[in-house]
Amino acid sequence: MAAGHEHLGLCWHHGGQKPQLGPNVHPMSTWQERKADINRRAVARLTRALPKIFPPLVLARALTRPFVPPTPRLAIDSYWRAHPFRADRLARALAARSGAPAGWTWRLGDDRNSGMPATFRSPPAPYRERAYARGPGFCCVCGQPVYRFGWHADLWDAGPNKNAIWHCACVIAWQFWNAPSEQARLLRRLQARRCGQTGSRLWKTAEVDHRVPLFRVWGEYRDAPWPVLLDYWDLPNLQVINRDAHLAKCATEAGARRAARALAAERA
Numbered sequence: 001m002a003a004g005h006e007h008l009g010l011c012w013h014h015g016g017q018k019p020q021l022g023p024n025v026h027p028m029s030t031w032q033e034r035k036a037d038i039n040r041r042a043v044a045r046l047t048r049a050l051p052k053i054f055p056p057l058v059l060a061r062a063l064t065r066p067f068v069p070p071t072p073r074l075a076i077d078s079y080w081r082a083h084p085f086r087a088d089r090l091a092r093a094l095a096a097r098s099g100a101p102a103g104w105t106w107r108l109g110d111d112r113n114s115g116m117p118a119t120f121r122s123p124p125a126p127y128r129e130r131a132y133a134r135g136p137g138f139c140c141v142c143g144q145p146v147y148r149f150g151w152h153a154d155l156w157d158a159g160p161n162k163n164a165i166w167h168c169a170c171v172i173a174w175q176f177w178n179a180p181s182e183q184a185r186l187l188r189r190l191q192a193r194r195c196g197q198t199g200s201r202l203w204k205t206a207e208v209d210h211r212v213p214l215f216r217v218w219g220e221y222r223d224a225p226w227p228v229l230l231d232y233w234d235l236p237n238l239q240v241i242n243r244d245a246h247l248a249k250c251a252t253e254a255g256a257r258r259a260a261r262a263l264a265a266e267r268a
């Protein structure tokens with residue numbers, strides 16, 4: 001146990017010195033009571049800050065959390081965090097509304113300031129690139145206006161939020177596309193815990209895999225229109241597969257890459 005916890009009065013039951021409690025803290029105060037107190041304050045804070053109009057699903061979820069998010073913004077963030085697939089669908093629908101900027105093509109770049117992806121493993125995002133960014137008030141993932149609290153619709157008739165360049169939903173979608181393994185638990189459930197490659201039961205060590213590998217997306221499909229390209233980072237192209245099946249698949253893919261390189265060298 002980390003030293004110094006006792007003075008916070010959190011861990012005295014682990015054998016430390018019983019802390020000196022203030023006059024307002026009943027010595028029998030349990031963790032549950034403290035939690036209830038924290039939540040009462042959070043609800044009060046949230047209620048004070050809540051505008052007249054607020055997405056009802058988000059509010060309903062916030063109020064049933066073990067720890068109620070104390071601000072509208074955190075309530076929205078917590079909602080999307082719990083629903084990454086919904087966030088992903090929304091982000092792609094918003095991106096479809098924007099389409100690709102005129103003249104944009106998927107390119108890689110080393111210059112961090114350019115905003116271009118350094119590797120084909122990152123999903124292409126034209127509005128993150130300096131040359132095509134729409135500026136404050138527009139989301140750098142989907143290119144659509146960002147409204148109050150990072151919401152994607154102007155429920156408040158207040159116009160774009162000039163301090164924001166991300167939708168809350170697009171933050172979660174972006175994280176999902178870049179690190180799908182973080183959602184392995186949800187993906188396993190979607191597949192009824194069966195290996196996406198062999199259909200056998202998934203082991204604990206199973207891994208998240210792109211059905212069409214990203215090197216092939218870059219090599220063969222890079223001219224596909226944006227945001228259709230994003231589909232390769234998304235659910236239909238993601239599967240959880242057992243480690244042995246993954247190794248076999250990678251070996252086949254490596255073989256195909258070698259063959260393609262050899263063919264290219266022959267033709268050159």
Ligand SMILES: [Zn+2]
Nearest residue numbers: 139142167170
């Ligand atoms: Zn967005």
